[in-house]
Amino acid sequence: MHHVIVGSGPAGVVAAETLKTHQKDARVTILNNEDAPPYSRMAIPYYLIDQIEENGTHLRKNKDHYSSIGIDLINGELSAIDLASKTLLLNDSTNKSLQYDKLLLATGSSPNIPKIQGIETEGVSSCWTLADARYLLNKIKKGDDVVLMGAGFIGCIILEALVKSGANLTVVEMEDRMVPRMMNDDAGGMIKDWCLSKGVVIHTGTRVEEIEKLDSGKLGLKLSDGKILEANLAVSATGVSPNTGFLKKEQLKVGQGILVNRSMQTSDPDVFAAGDVAEGLDFSTGEYSIQAIQPTAVDHARVAAKNMIQLGSVEHQGSINMNVLDTLGLISCSFGAWAGVKDGEQVSLINKDRFKYFNLQFEDDLLVGATSIGMTQHVGVLRGLIQSRIRLGDWKDRLLKDPTRLMEAYLSSTQALGFNSKVFA
Amino acid sequence: MLRSLQLESEKCTGCLQCEMACSYENEGVFNPSKSRIKVFTFHEEGRFAPYTCSQCAEAWCLHACPVDAITINPGTGAKDVSEDVCVGCKVCTIACPFGTVNYNADSGKVIKCDLCGGDPACVEACPTEAITYVDASNAGMDRMRAHAAQTIKS
Ligand SMILES: Cc1cc2nc3c(=O)[nH]c(=O)nc-3n(C[C@H](O)[C@H](O)[C@H](O)COP(=O)(O)OP(=O)(O)OC[C@H]3O[C@@H](n4cnc5c(N)ncnc54)[C@H](O)[C@@H]3O)c2cc1C
Numbered sequence: 001m002h003h004v005i006v007g008s009g010p011a012g013v014v015a016a017e018t019l020k021t022h023q024k025d026a027r028v029t030i031l032n033n034e035d036a037p038p039y040s041r042m043a044i045p046y047y048l049i050d051q052i053e054e055n056g057t058h059l060r061k062n063k064d065h066y067s068s069i070g071i072d073l074i075n076g077e078l079s080a081i082d083l084a085s086k087t088l089l090l091n092d093s094t095n096k097s098l099q100y101d102k103l104l105l106a107t108g109s110s111p112n113i114p115k116i117q118g119i120e121t122e123g124v125s126s127c128w129t130l131a132d133a134r135y136l137l138n139k140i141k142k143g144d145d146v147v148l149m150g151a152g153f154i155g156c157i158i159l160e161a162l163v164k165s166g167a168n169l170t171v172v173e174m175e176d177r178m179v180p181r182m183m184n185d186d187a188g189g190m191i192k193d194w195c196l197s198k199g200v201v202i203h204t205g206t207r208v209e210e211i212e213k214l215d216s217g218k219l220g221l222k223l224s225d226g227k228i229l230e231a232n233l234a235v236s237a238t239g240v241s242p243n244t245g246f247l248k249k250e251q252l253k254v255g256q257g258i259l260v261n262r263s264m265q266t267s268d269p270d271v272f273a274a275g276d277v278a279e280g281l282d283f284s285t286g287e288y289s290i291q292a293i294q295p296t297a298v299d300h301a302r303v304a305a306k307n308m309i310q311l312g313s314v315e316h317q318g319s320i321n322m323n324v325l326d327t328l329g330l331i332s333c334s335f336g337a338w339a340g341v342k343d344g345e346q347v348s349l350i351n352k353d354r355f356k357y358f359n360l361q362f363e364d365d366l367l368v369g370a371t372s373i374g375m376t377q378h379v380g381v382l383r384g385l386i387q388s389r390i391r392l393g394d395w396k397d398r399l400l401k402d403p404t405r406l407m408e409a410y411l412s413s414t415q416a417l418g419f420n421s422k423v424f425a
Numbered sequence: 426m427l428r429s430l431q432l433e434s435e436k437c438t439g440c441l442q443c444e445m446a447c448s449y450e451n452e453g454v455f456n457p458s459k460s461r462i463k464v465f466t467f468h469e470e471g472r473f474a475p476y477t478c479s480q481c482a483e484a485w486c487l488h489a490c491p492v493d494a495i496t497i498n499p500g501t502g503a504k505d506v507s508e509d510v511c512v513g514c515k516v517c518t519i520a521c522p523f524g525t526v527n528y529n530a531d532s533g534k535v536i537k538c539d540l541c542g543g544d545p546a547c548v549e550a551c552p553t554e555a556i557t558y559v560d561a562s563n564a565g566m567d568r569m570r571a572h573a574a575q576t577i578k579s
Contacts, residue, residue, distance in 0.1 A: 014488070040491035040492060042491040042492075042514055042516070043491055043492050043512050043514070046512040046513070046514075051512065056492065056510070056512065057492065058492070058493075059491070059492070059493060060493055061492075061493055061510065294489070294491055294516060295489050295516060295519075295520050298488055298489065302488075322520075323519075324514075324515045324516060324519045326513075326515065329530075331515070331528065333519055335519070376515075376518070376527060376528040376530065377463075377524075377527050378463075378524035378525070378527065379518055379519055379524060380485075380518055380519055380520065380521035380522055380523060380524035380525070380526065381522070381523065381524035382519075382524075383519060383520065383522050384521075384522030384523055384524065387522060388522065407465050407476075407524075408465060408466075408467055408468075410524070411465055411467075411474050411476065412467070
């Protein structure tokens with residue numbers, strides 16, 4: 001049995017390891033198209049601020065890890081698949097090809113390049129790969145004027161790293177608040193106020209329309225409100241799209257990402273997909289979507305690998321959308337149906353002066369979503385309560401009156417202390 | 426033989442000695458807010474529940490970590506955080522459905538119970554044997570699960 005995995009991000013690596021754990025005699029090959037050993041994009045911000053060396057971003061720290069457990073990690077890029085003959089065509093001078101028995105597409109996503117004039121100008125970069133990070137690390141000097149385009153989840157993560165590396169930062173976000181797809185108005189507004197109080201300049205409801213190199217050597221960024229920003233560097237974080245360029249039209253069913261069932265199997269029975277490239281089941285909505293977060297990539301990978309070994313052995317229960325963000329020391333989280341559900345109930349605690357926010361969303365006596373700002377202790381129980389669908393009974397009303405009693409509610413409602421393991425990947 | 430912390434809330438008097446001992450052992454200070462074990466108070470019933478990581482088999486934190494900073498200690502079976510490797514991304518704190526991995530803003534890293542390497546300070550500190558370190562396959566653990574289900578439910 002030869003399992004081939006395309007892409008060496010967290011989804012690819014965890015799938016390979018899971019395959020090797022459960023099917024020791026199988027051949028497992030990972031195709032890596034980047035100029036580094038498998039690494040985690042999530043660690044990039046810490047590399048940017050010199051908290052870690054480049055190898056601190058590596059998913060596994062031991063160089064021989066892959067060979068020591070019998071995984072073939074090879075360099076190469078998939079350019080096309082022939083499903084009938086189960087052959088992969090690689091994009092290199094030797095025109096190498098690879099045969100597979102089962103294939104996992106774990107190719108992740110790539111940043112959207114905003115369609116604006118001058119986006120190719122030197123000094124404009126995304127912050128998605130280690131290569132991008134090396135470029136930025138080299139380029140940013142203390143006191144530089146830097147413009148960040150996009151204040152979504154990834155934008156806000158980079159924001160902190162840019163400020164910590166000494167940039168005078170200006171953020172330009174198209175939508176009317178920060179992290180619009182992760183935080184509600186109250187919470188997004190609070191994050192914005194916090195950033196403003198830390199000296200970051202923020203333009204929401206504004207877009208960059210054109211970039212040019214000025215005579216001074218700096219970049220000039222023309223905004224939709226007519227203002228011109230001057231900057232040494234511009235970083236774009238305006239969303240990502242799944243990497244499916246190697247697929248011919250209608251070769252596999254693709255929506256926003258590659259469509260999969262609850263076995264992470266695509267429309268071809270021997271081809272599976274996992275991670276940012278796959279539209280997997282969302283626990284909260286019951287629908288299939290791209291979550292583009294690391295924990296979901298890992299969930300997908302483990303389910304996909306087990307089904308590659310034996311189809312039907314595990315069913316994906318749906319991943320919960322969850323995020324944690326540290327914006328210049330302000331820690332925020334959101335979980336599940338944080339925007340609420342139809343006919344649901346909710347409770348909010350807000351303290352603008354102290355930058356504290358806590359919101360719980362209920363459906364019946366189930367917790368279905370939550371948002372918190374300024375909370376670092378025991379936040380995981382929010383996931384536990386949501387994903388184990390534990391009935392809160394009387395505790396729901398108590399929480400509606402006083403959401404700070406969360407831990408009491410949790411401990412009272414879970415089967416036993418620390419043993420509510422009804423959460424499945 | 427692996428051992429586990431057995432937490433019996435009905436024996437807990439809420440004295441917080443465990444929190445003191447834990448923070449002192451692991452952080453060098455007597456500061457309950459730095460403790461990895463936490464005693465929760467049920468105000469209406471005047472009851473207490475000591476609570477910490479159960480070193481669960483699913484190891485949500487370990488799988489969520491992007492940089493392999495959480496590993497299984499072969500001696501104790503605990504899921505240990507390596508301070509040197511942890512980047513402080515906090516993903517484990519939202520991934521752990523028990524809420525027993527917490528972010529420590531002072532160090533910029535996460536902390537969780539590591540069973541003190543096999544000699545848990547909280548166990549020694551507890552005057553009422555509400556926290557004991559027992560054989561993981563001990564029937565007491567099962568009893569505790571069943572029992573806790575009754576006693577903790579209000
Ligand atoms: C700066 C930054 C910070 C982030 N922070 C967080 C965070 O805090 N929390 C969180 O949950 N998520 C975060 N993310 C998102 C997270 O990194 C992704 O969700 C995760 O990497 C998805 O894993 P994956 O394995 O599906 O894809 P990827 O990690 O993108 O890996 C896919 C791999 O496949 C390769 N590939 C693509 N096409 C081909 C091909 N044709 N042939 C061969 N290989 C190919 C790619 O080059 C890549 O190496 C962050 C991302 C960035 C950029």
